Amino acid sequence: MRLRQLSQCVELIRFIAVEIRYGCAPVSDMLFGAAHNEAFGALEFLPKVETDAACDFAAAWRQAVEAAASLALKREEKAILLRFGESLGTTDSQTQLLLCERFAAQMKKQLDEADARRAESLRLTLGGAIVSALILFALIL
Amino acid sequence: MENNKPFEQASGCTGSRVRAVLQRLPPHVKAAAQEIRLRCDRPLAVRLPQRDITFLPNGQMNLLNTGPLFCVTREDVEECFRMVCGFSVHTHQQQLCGGFVTVKGGHRVGVAGTAVCANGMITAVRELSSLNIRIAREHRGSAEELFNAVRGGQYRSFLLAGPPCTGKTTLLRDLARLLGSVDGRSTVVLDERGELAACVNGAPQHDVGIFCDVLTGYPKAQAVTLALRSLAPDFIVTDEVSSAEEAEAIESGFHSGVSFFLSVHAATPAELKQKKPAARLLGSGMFGGVAFLKDRREPGRIQWIRSAGDVLGADAWGGDALSGGGAGRRSGGAAAEDAPEAALAMC
Incomplete structure (x- = not known):
């Protein structure tokens, strides 16, 4: 679940960057697009932000991310997500794109590390299982 | 309320x-x-x-x-x-x-x-x-007198002049509403700054008439060309003409048979003539008249109206044309502080 959410976070930031680059879309439109997009189905906090964003977007984002029980991200990953939300819509498009790039890179790094750890743990589990099977086989013999 | x-x-x-x-x-x-x-x-x-x-x-x-x-x-x-x-x-x-x-x-x-x-x-x-x-306010009916004069003058182009906060945009917006309701004629509002029609999600927030198209955010000079090419307007309404490029585009539009209704920042004819784009447009002969607005205490109120020729010819006018009764007034030009209708008729 965490890997899926991390991957969708990276995709979300890239989606927002595209909306800013080609349409200078307002945050409300981007949120609407993201909240109703199945590709971001694992990020259940998005519809909540969309509902509350009319008053204060940054506060709505922070509250929704912090309150999302289904969000299985680690603390540092949540922190990246929070910083991204707080920076969204606060500056000109060029800076906004650079920020998107930076947050996407940070999130991608977390995703790659999590992926590598998962692969390593899979490898260890598989290795352990093979060794155990071999020992069991030897004992039986 | x-x-x-x-x-x-x-x-x-x-x-x-x-x-x-x-x-x-x-x-x-x-x-x-x-x-x-x-x-x-x-x-x-x-x-x-x-x-x-x-x-x-x-x-x-x-x-x-x-x-x-x-x-x-x-x-x-x-x-x-x-x-x-x-x-x-x-x-x-x-x-x-x-x-x-x-x-x-x-x-x-x-x-x-x-x-x-x-x-x-x-x-x-x-x-x-x-x-x-x-704070933008719609003053329905504020431009009716002006509209009647414009209609009486066969919809000849018109210029609205006044210092900031005197209601130029308000008057122009109401004029757009009235022009945009003329059956058989098309009006285009060039709303570069989103003030005249104030479109939100494509819908004008102010009434600009039922036969009216709005171009929001387009640079004025390009918008004139675009409107002429694709929207076949009879009237074009826009505010604050300030560059030579815009004046050139408007002049070219005028020669395509379109009437323009514009506003410009200027308190007196002397100030108006100091503005090159406005002076160029007045000199082109395309404008029937110029309306000067009263001060910010009475926004949207027309102080007096002159024919474009009178404004151009008023060389001797000082900064306060009203107080002194300058050459334009003495020459019997269309000045009419208290009777704008008469001046309108003369335009």
């Missing part, structure tokens, strides 16, 4: 602290308010036609503007700015570089701060110091 709606709408863009103070104003003040001014670390002010009012620290209205006053903080300005931009500064970047953002309802929010420049162009604004929310 309906008269207070524009104020409520405009004050809704301010942050919660400032909004709470503004909402306590009595209805007659809300109805008369022209601007809401937020300046960092300085008192919150509301501009009325004849004076400014401030607030006491407890939020009560203060007419004396002295003593301890309710001050606007940096956070208030930033909160208001974020709300004005709909939490999407990047979307309004181009408008911000032009100095203001137009919000729902057609209210214009002027932004002052420190400009960031690159290659001689303003690319961003930082360290906001003040915001000026100009």
Whole structure:
């Protein structure tokens, strides 16, 4: 679940960057697009932000991310997500794109590390299982 | 209460602290308010036609503007700015570089701060110091007299002149509504700054007539060409013509058989003639008349109207053409301070 959410976070930031680059879309439109997009189905906090964003977007984002029980991200990953939300819509498009790039890179790094750890743990589990099977086989013999 | 709606709408863009103070104003003040001014670390002010009012620290209205006053903080300005931009500064970047953002309802929010420049162009604004929310009001019927004259003159092009805050946009908007309702004619409003029609999601927030198309955000010169090419207008309405490029495009449009209804910043004919684009347009012979508006105490009120030829020929006019009765008036030009209809007929 965490890997899926991390991957969708990276995709979300890239989606927002595209909306800013080609349409200078307002945050409300981007949120609407993201909240109703199945590709971001694992990020259940998005519809909540969309509902509350009319008053204060940054506060709505922070509250929704912090309150999302289904969000299985680690603390540092949540922190990246929070910083991204707080920076969204606060500056000109060029800076906004650079920020998107930076947050996407940070999130991608977390995703790659999590992926590598998962692969390593899979490898260890598989290795352990093979060794155990071999020992069991030897004992039986 | 309906008269207070524009104020409520405009004050809704301010942050919660400032909004709470503004909402306590009595209805007659809300109805008369022209601007809401937020300046960092300085008192919150509301501009009325004849004076400014401030607030006491407890939020009560203060007419004396002295003593301890309710001050606007940096956070208030930033909160208001974020709300004005709909939490999407990047979307309004181009408008911000032009100095203001137009919000729902057609209210214009002027932004002052420190400009960031690159290659001689303003690319961003930082360290906001003040915001000026100009309350847009629709004055239905304010341009009827002018419209009747324009109709009487076979819809010949017309120029509206006046200093800031005298209701040029208001009058032009009402004129657009009336022109946009003329059966069998098409009107195009070139709303570069989103003030005339104030379109939100494609729908004009102000009534601009049923036979009217609106081009929002297009640079004026390009918009004229585009409108001529694709919208087949009979009338084009736009405000604040300020560059030679715009004047050239308008002139070319005029020679394509379109009538233009424009506004320009100028208090007197002498000032008008100092503005090269306006002088060029007047000199082209395309304009039937020029209406000068009264001061900010009576926004939208026409002070007098002259034929374009009279304005061009009024070399001897000083800065205050009204007080002295200059050459234009002496020559029996169409001056009519008290009888604009007569002047209109002559145009």
